[in-house]
Amino acid sequence: MSTLQQFLRNSINHIPFDPIKLDTPIPLNQLPTPALIIDLDKYDLNLAKMQNHLASHDMGLRCHTKMHKCPTIAKKQLALGAQGICCATVSEAEVMQASGINQILITSPIVTPEKVDRVIALAKHSSKLEIVVDYIDGASLLNAAAAVADIKLRVLIDLDPGMGRTGISPGPKALLLAQHIVYHCPNLEFSGLQMYIGNCMHTLGFEKRSKKYRDLLQQGIDTKELLESNDIAVPVFTGGGTGTYDIDSSIGALSDLQAGSYAFMDVEYRDIGGQHGDHFDDFAPSLFVLSTAISKPQDLLITFDAGIKSLATDTSYPELKNIKGVKYHFGGDEHGIVQLDNPSQEIVLGDKLPIIPPHCDPTVNLYDFYYPFRNGVVEEIWPISARGKSQ
Amino acid sequence: MSTLQQFLRNSINHIPFDPIKLDTPIPLNQLPTPALIIDLDKYDLNLAKMQNHLASHDMGLRCHTKMHKCPTIAKKQLALGAQGICCATVSEAEVMQASGINQILITSPIVTPEKVDRVIALAKHSSKLEIVVDYIDGASLLNAAAAVADIKLRVLIDLDPGMGRTGISPGPKALLLAQHIVYHCPNLEFSGLQMYIGNCMHTLGFEKRSKKYRDLLQQGIDTKELLESNDIAVPVFTGGGTGTYDIDSSIGALSDLQAGSYAFMDVEYRDIGGQHGDHFDDFAPSLFVLSTAISKPQDLLITFDAGIKSLATDTSYPELKNIKGVKYHFGGDEHGIVQLDNPSQEIVLGDKLPIIPPHCDPTVNLYDFYYPFRNGVVEEIWPISARGKSQ
Numbered sequence: 192m193s194t195l196q197q198f199l200r201n202s203i204n205h206i207p208f209d210p211i212k213l214d215t216p217i218p219l220n221q222l223p224t225p226a227l228i229i230d231l232d233k234y235d236l237n238l239a240k241m242q243n244h245l246a247s248h249d250m251g252l253r254c255h256t257k258m259h260k261c262p263t264i265a266k267k268q269l270a271l272g273a274q275g276i277c278c279a280t281v282s283e284a285e286v287m288q289a290s291g292i293n294q295i296l297i298t299s300p301i302v303t304p305e306k307v308d309r310v311i312a313l314a315k316h317s318s319k320l321e322i323v324v325d326y327i328d329g330a331s332l333l334n335a336a337a338a339v340a341d342i343k344l345r346v347l348i349d350l351d352p353g354m355g356r357t358g359i360s361p362g363p364k365a366l367l368l369a370q371h372i373v374y375h376c377p378n379l380e381f382s383g384l385q386m387y388i389g390n391c392m393h394t395l396g397f398e399k400r401s402k403k404y405r406d407l408l409q410q411g412i413d414t415k416e417l418l419e420s421n422d423i424a425v426p427v428f429t430g431g432g433t434g435t436y437d438i439d440s441s442i443g444a445l446s447d448l449q450a451g452s453y454a455f456m457d458v459e460y461r462d463i464g465g466q467h468g469d470h471f472d473d474f475a476p477s478l479f480v481l482s483t484a485i486s487k488p489q490d491l492l493i494t495f496d497a498g499i500k501s502l503a504t505d506t507s508y509p510e511l512k513n514i515k516g517v518k519y520h521f522g523g524d525e526h527g528i529v530q531l532d533n534p535s536q537e538i539v540l541g542d543k544l545p546i547i548p549p550h551c552d553p554t555v556n557l558y559d560f561y562y563p564f565r566n567g568v569v570e571e572i573w574p575i576s577a578r579g580k581s582q
Numbered sequence: 583m584s585t586l587q588q589f590l591r592n593s594i595n596h597i598p599f600d601p602i603k604l605d606t607p608i609p610l611n612q613l614p615t616p617a618l619i620i621d622l623d624k625y626d627l628n629l630a631k632m633q634n635h636l637a638s639h640d641m642g643l644r645c646h647t648k649m650h651k652c653p654t655i656a657k658k659q660l661a662l663g664a665q666g667i668c669c670a671t672v673s674e675a676e677v678m679q680a681s682g683i684n685q686i687l688i689t690s691p692i693v694t695p696e697k698v699d700r701v702i703a704l705a706k707h708s709s710k711l712e713i714v715v716d717y718i719d720g721a722s723l724l725n726a727a728a729a730v731a732d733i734k735l736r737v738l739i740d741l742d743p744g745m746g747r748t749g750i751s752p753g754p755k756a757l758l759l760a761q762h763i764v765y766h767c768p769n770l771e772f773s774g775l776q777m778y779i780g781n782c783m784h785t786l787g788f789e790k791r792s793k794k795y796r797d798l799l800q801q802g803i804d805t806k807e808l809l810e811s812n813d814i815a816v817p818v819f820t821g822g823g824t825g826t827y828d829i830d831s832s833i834g835a836l837s838d839l840q841a842g843s844y845a846f847m848d849v850e851y852r853d854i855g856g857q858h859g860d861h862f863d864d865f866a867p868s869l870f871v872l873s874t875a876i877s878k879p880q881d882l883l884i885t886f887d888a889g890i891k892s893l894a895t896d897t898s899y900p901e902l903k904n905i906k907g908v909k910y911h912f913g914g915d916e917h918g919i920v921q922l923d924n925p926s927q928e929i930v931l932g933d934k935l936p937i938i939p940p941h942c943d944p945t946v947n948l949y950d951f952y953y954p955f956r957n958g959v960v961e962e963i964w965p966i967s968a969r970g971k972s973q
Contacts, residue, residue, distance in 0.1 A: 193602055193603075193604060193605060194604065194605045194606055195604060195606075195608050195612075195613075198602060198604070198963060199614065202950065202951075205596075205597070205950065206596070211584055211589060212584075213584060213585065213586055213589070214584060214585045215585055215586075217586050221586075221696060222586075223590065223673070223696055223697065223700075223973040224694075224973065225972055225973065226973070257915060257916070279915065279916045280887075280916060281614075282614070299876070299887075299916055299917070300876055300877050301876065302874065302875075302876050302877075302931050302932045303615075303874055303932055303934075305612060305614055306614065309614075325877055325879065326877075326878070326931070328931075329931075351879035351880070354879075354913075355879050355880040355883045355885075355919060356877070356879065356885055356913045356914065356917050356919055357876070357877040357879060357885055357917065358877070358879050359879065360879070389914060483693065483694055484693075485690070485691055485692065485693050485748070486691055486693075486716055486717075486747070486748040486749070487717070488716065488742035488745075488746050488747065488748060488749050488750065488751070489742070489746040492746045494746075494747055494748055496671075496690070496972075497972075498972075499894070499896045499944050500943070500944055500947045500970075500972045501972045503890070503895075504894075504895050504896040504944075505890045505895040505912065521896065522745075522747045523747065523780060524648060524670065524943050524944060524947075525648070525670045525671060525690055525972060526690070526747050526748065528746060528747055540693050540717070540719075540720075541693045541694055543694075552891070552915050553890050553891055553895075553915060556891045556915075556948070557947070557948075557970060557972070558970060559593065559596065559970050560593075572589060578970075579891075579948060579949060579950050579969075581616055581887075581888075581889075581891045581892045581916060581948070582614040582615065582616065582617070
């Protein structure tokens with residue numbers, strides 16, 4: 192017997208937060224597959240490169256934990272100098288806060304009483320908690336709840352870059368909302384603006400992406416100036432991501448970047464193209480799904496044990512990491528069928544091979560644990576504590 | 583500190599097995615969204631209808647738990663008369679066995695020592711455990727491990743219906759494998775054949791599906807006769823699914839059906855067409871993702887809080903259950919953008935509406951719990967204990 196609230200509170204630490212050290216280190220080829228593995232050498236380089244790049248451009252990093260869902264990784268990013276983390280959902284933020292992290296921005300608006308209650312509980316625990324709002328009634332709802340709790344809740348206005356997903360239109364409408372918050376919501380503290388231009392992150396080709404992004408961001412820059420010219424301070428202007436990190440640092444408008452995927456990368460991000468070629472390789476793939484060849488019913492096919500329950504299906508196709516001349520097709524929930532057109536190495540039953548995920552975020556969300564490795568050996572297991580926390 | 587084996591054993595009951603009774607029943611509109619909800623009236627009808635249909639045709643039901651991943655549902659299916667359950671993976675079978683179910687068939691072959699060890703552990707606990715094999719060395723591997731454990735392991739031969747996913751070719755090759763098992767693998771007990779014709783389940787149109795299925799199944803029927811004419815008894819011939827349940831019962835070749843989706847249904851299955859129309863409605867949708875309208879950045883769009891981390895993306899599109907004249911588009915990991923072409927009812931921010939999942943299996947796999955409801959109220963929570971058990 193339990194109330195729903197007790198049940199939900201218990202589910203926060205459903206999966207542990209801390210790494211599990213293994214008594215006996217395990218070679219990769221003894222892992223049960225499909226297994227989510229992290230190449231620690233590549234991962235370390237990715238984390239350091241983004242942090243150093245932004246620091247040298249006087250930009251902060253507010254890394255998006257919706258990508259990795261893992262307190263261990265978030266704490267590493269903070270230790271390297273990130274100013275805080277982003278969470279996409281309230282339940283993700285609950286996990287991150289319960290693991291000991293306070294500098295959290297919830298990047299998606301909420302509108303229902305039960306979610307508001309949970310956000311207020313988070314804010315009571317830490318005054319550093321921030322959340323976005325994107326309409327006047329939403330701000331009033333948060334303000335009323337903050338008043339009852341006798342706290343001051345930090346909010347940012349979410350601007351719609353034309354995606355039509357979340358956010359208020361840049362310009363006069365955003366100004367009205369800011370004025371409402373500043374003058375009519377005494378229990379809200381206005382922290383600034385968020386403009387995440389998700390419709391640019393995967394634009395193919397650096398020049399095209401850069402141009403499109405600059406055009407869209409300009410509306411956010413103008414809105415910031417509009418607020419400031421109306422005597423409303425805008426200390427934070429947050430947005431951007433892995434696909435625009437170097438564009439954002441050259442523009443210099445954002446206070447901090449909301450990047451996530453740079454830590455792991457994936458097929459989709461690689462293929463957007465970089466400043467110097469068709470592959471965006473500023474960050475190296477460090478996340479793989481290790482999968483076993485389990486059946487060979489036909490001569491030119493071999494079947495792996497990673498299907499649509501182990502790899503995201505929303506964008507491009509998975510790729511075998513080290514083998515050319517093959518093509519991966521989804522073969523249902525538990526299987527991937529690899530077409531052996533002209534394989535650069537022989538694949539035999541029992542082989543455990545790394546697959547580059549098409550899209551890292553929803554792939555990670557399918558697993559409870561990472562197996563990080565160095566020199567082919569896994570020494571500890573990292574819980575993906577916020578996996579499935581989509582609420 | 584832990585060994586990998588201890589860690590994996592602990593993860594079997596990572597999520598509890600039994601329903602959690604709520605102190606205070608909760609109306610649907612107070613659930614935190616996105617939430618996976620089950621309409622119990624529809625679900626009960628679906629379960630009874632399939633069981634009764636098969637019983638009246640002298641066929642068994644070996645329901646596939648890869649779909650629902652839930653011991654509570656599996657036990658209900660067994661209580662209604664199912665002869666056993668199917669699991670797609672070893673870790674799924676570990677959860678089901680730990681919850682108290684012994685009649686388990688693992689429907690996908692395994693080839694690595696660590697998986698073989700785990701299957702042997704399951705078989706030591708229950709002699710009813712069965713697993714498929716699809717090549718001679720695979721049978722030898724299982725036989726050697728069973729000999730070491732001093733047990734007799736029940737195996738079925740998996741036949742490839744031309745999908746090229748798993749299975750051995752029907753006909754002489756399958757006979758050779760059966761002879762190998764019967765005459766050279768003293769620690770294996772040959773139970774029969776599996777032929778899951780997955781490439782037919784979603785063939786559009788009943789007549790077309792029926793014809794294609796009958797043609798492909800004939801190879802399995804012929805193989806069964808070939809084995810029998812070579813003095814090898816074939817007590818089990820298992821296969822089929824929701825999309826062929828009435829075709830299989832009219833053919834009468836299978837001993838039991840491996841159906842899963844009939845309990846919940848989804849957009850993909852509805853659209854295959856039934857005997858009497860464009861919609862396959864022998865079973866009613868009983869599973870929905872309850873989602874909240876959280877943002878309205880543009881007049882003709884409204885954004886819900888269910889994206890690609892809450893709904894499968896591998897087949898068709900999600901649909902709002904009760905509203906016509908709208909179209910759901912994926913808007914990233916956490917959002918769905920609904921295009922308001924000509925909505926049959928107004929949708930306002932805060933509305934919690936049920937969405938029919940495009941594909942039930944991989945949607946279920948994104949959640950830890952079901953909220954079953956009757957008369958709009960949830961009285962208990964059912965753990966999806968085998969969620970993420972893709973190993």
